[in-house]
Amino acid sequence: MWKQAIEDAVAKTRANIERFGDQFPHVSTNDVYHLNPNMDWTDGFWTGMLWLCYEYTGDDVFKRAAENNVASFRKRLDTLDHLDHHDIGFLYSLSSKAQWIIEKDEAAKQLTLEAANVLLKRWRPKSGIIQAWGKEGDEHNGGRIIIDCLMNLPLLYWAYETTGDKKYYDVAVQHADKSRRFLVRGDDSSYHTFYFDPENGNAIRGGTHQGYEDGSTWTRGQAWGVYGFALSYRYTKNPLYLETSLRMAQYFLERLPEDHVVYWDFDAEINADTKRDSSASAITSCGILELLSHLPEDHEDRAELEAGLQRSMKGLVAYSTMNEQDAQGLIKRGSYSVRAGNSPDDFVIWGDYYYLEALMRLEKGHKGYWYE
Ligand code: GLY
Helix, strand or coil: CHHHHHHHHHHHHHHHHHHHCCCEEEEECCCCEEECCCCCCCCCHHHHHHHHHHHHHHHHHHHHHHHHHHHHHHHHHCCCCCCCCCCHHHHHHHHHHHHHHHCCCCCHHHHHHHHHEEEEEEEECCCCCCEEECCCCCCCCCCCEEEHHHHHHHHHHHHHHHHHHHHHHHHHHHHHHHHHHEEECCCCCECEEEEECCCCCCCCEECCCCCCCCCCCCCCHHHHHHHHHHHHHHCCEEEEEEHHHHHHHHHHHHCCCCCCCCCCCCCCCCEEEEEEEEHHHHHHHHHHHHCCCCHHHHCHHHHHHHHHHHHHHHHHHHCCCCCCCCCCCCCEEEEEEECCCEEEEEEEEHHHHHHHHHHHHHCCCCCCCCCC
């Protein structure tokens, strides 16, 4: 089944190269992707899909398209166009870092290191956090972290391993530790965001941006935690990160609905209209695959994780567009922000990316582009 799903994804990505041209897909309305000229936080996911398709097929059409994308990311960094946020890890891990991993292209490596330096500028030493959004001193976002940022840390860990300069590692670890302590709650659920006093780092309160309410567990936030802590473990070997990823994954899997694809928030009221977030299930599947790669063969929780992974992936294939040849997206029923009414039941490009990464991990033993 995975092979068939990959073949379908490759065919759709091939058709999308023509459709999208020099533009980048973000989320859909009425099954049509909104395109932008490389200025959103999501634009690396399309490039990552192109690289995955290139590695699967060896077809230069994907490589050329991916390289053109990386050239666009070069310009974006040169002009610092819409880079005043923490998502530089998503953008450059899947574009220039992927190119470096695949082609050992020196310019791609340098671009990725420059991107890591831009991310590092968001480190706020007084509060000990990487500020997610807004300018330094921003009244609302000045001391705010979000759980999504865990997926931006691999860019910093990689920069440390590549240059030997420990400043990248130290920032990533301090941010991961603070995220673990304050974003993850005692029952293994999570806050989407947390506020600290920007002057001294004192904890203020948890909250949400895209979740149901401040104290609820937004399923995609939980997913970022599962994968993000597993990756922090890969780079640091701190067993607390592995344990946190495992416990967050168990919390997630214990709450799968009958069709195995999660609703958008674990605390949202469930009725016939409740939206799902297939992207949260896709991210968590990749996170579980990463987690499993670190657990011993006889670990007592392996069987439960493997069963949950199979259920999630089968649920995603059931929500895929495999039987809709002309569809632009790969998996239906993603949500960007149900709370804000922003693409609440649509294609989302990161859902498509993580779905394809999970399929490639399952079928080909691929490991994604978060580490070399
Ligand atoms: N990182 C933004 C989101 O997950 O919507």
